[in-house]
Amino acid sequence: RSIRNNKNIPAVIYGEKKAPVAIELNGREFEMLIKTPGLRTKLFQIATPNGTEDAMLMDIQYHPVTDMAIHADFKRIDVKNPVNVVVPVEVINVDASKGLKLGGTLNFAVRKVALRGLVDVIPEKITIDLAELTIGDVVHGSDLVLPAGVELGLHQAELAFATIGGKMPAEEDDKKAAATKLKLLHYPVAAGEVTEDDLFRILSMMRQAPKPILVHCWHGSDRTGIVVAAYRIIEQNVSVEDAEKEFTEERFGHHEFWYGNLRKLLHSANWDELRRKLNATPQKSTS
Numbered sequence: 001r002s003i004r005n006n007k008n009i010p011a012v013i014y015g016e017k018k019a020p021v022a023i024e025l026n027g028r029e030f031e032m033l034i035k036t037p038g039l040r041t042k043l044f045q046i047a048t049p050n051g052t053e054d055a056m057l058m059d060i061q062y063h064p065v066t067d068m069a070i071h072a073d074f075k076r077i078d079v080k081n082p083v084n085v086v087v088p089v090e091v092i093n094v095d096a097s098k099g100l101k102l103g104g105t106l107n108f109a110v111r112k113v114a115l116r117g118l119v120d121v122i123p124e125k126i127t128i129d130l131a132e133l134t135i136g137d138v139v140h141g142s143d144l145v146l147p148a149g150v151e152l153g154l155h156q157a158e159l160a161f162a163t164i165g166g167k168m169p170a171e172e173d174d175k176k177a178a179a180t181k182l183k184l185l186h187y188p189v190a191a192g193e194v195t196e197d198d199l200f201r202i203l204s205m206m207r208q209a210p211k212p213i214l215v216h217c218w219h220g221s222d223r224t225g226i227v228v229a230a231y232r233i234i235e236q237n238v239s240v241e242d243a244e245k246e247f248t249e250e251r252f253g254h255h256e257f258w259y260g261n262l263r264k265l266l267h268s269a270n271w272d273e274l275r276r277k278l279n280a281t282p283q284k285s286t287s
Helices: 027-033 170-177 196-206 221-236 241-248 261-268 270-280
Strands: 009-015 018-025 042-049 051-062 067-076 084-092 103-110 112-116 126-129 137-142 160-165
Touching: 009 051, 018 027, 018 042, 018 067, 027 067, 196 221, 196 261, 196 270, 221 241, 221 261, 221 270, 241 261
Parallel strands: 009 067, 084 126
Antiparallel strands: 009 018, 042 051, 051 067, 084 112, 103 160, 137 160
């Protein structure tokens, strides 16, 4: 209490199998310091009665009424060994994003990432450049650009940090197909919103379309995959299990974390009823 009355802030340094050391921080200077960007990745050299300690700020306790810092925890760091830290993630070039210009919607879902590396190479933040991303693109942890010597923490690679959702305008398809002999049939649907009725309508279009058929979504591997799986089940008598296995093969680019609804749809759809409504007579089972 006497320390706080002097406008200073009590703190502790712990870790590295050494006894904790109580220290006192200049209150005004510390309040200025905690407003500094990248504070949690900085290495501090703190003078103590036992000598200078290398440490990183781990936690700050705040007063419940005034919101002023009242205590701080520092952890000793061996600069020769990697450390685990959490840093903020930011997006850049929002106004220049191809997908957002097409009317897509940014879902910036995960805004912090766990990293591991030597303290002098850990960045203050990680940025995601949206400039070249278009509708349907997803940025996973494995897509993040990290400095040399820095790696993702546990379970970060498969996290979907940002995605641009929405539907590609039909005119974009028309432009891309202009040099081909394809006759385009459009069915707009978002991957996260596909229903059994959507599959019925799409399969109806496919049955009436000239053959052969190319099923394709610009920047939409998940939508392509669920349509092909449905076609295989209805028209080729492939089992739901085999269709699901094919749909989730890595080479086909299914984003399970983001569009897990599609696998659920494979199991919840009433395939016998769909066959009846489509008046479909499946071929002999193929693989």
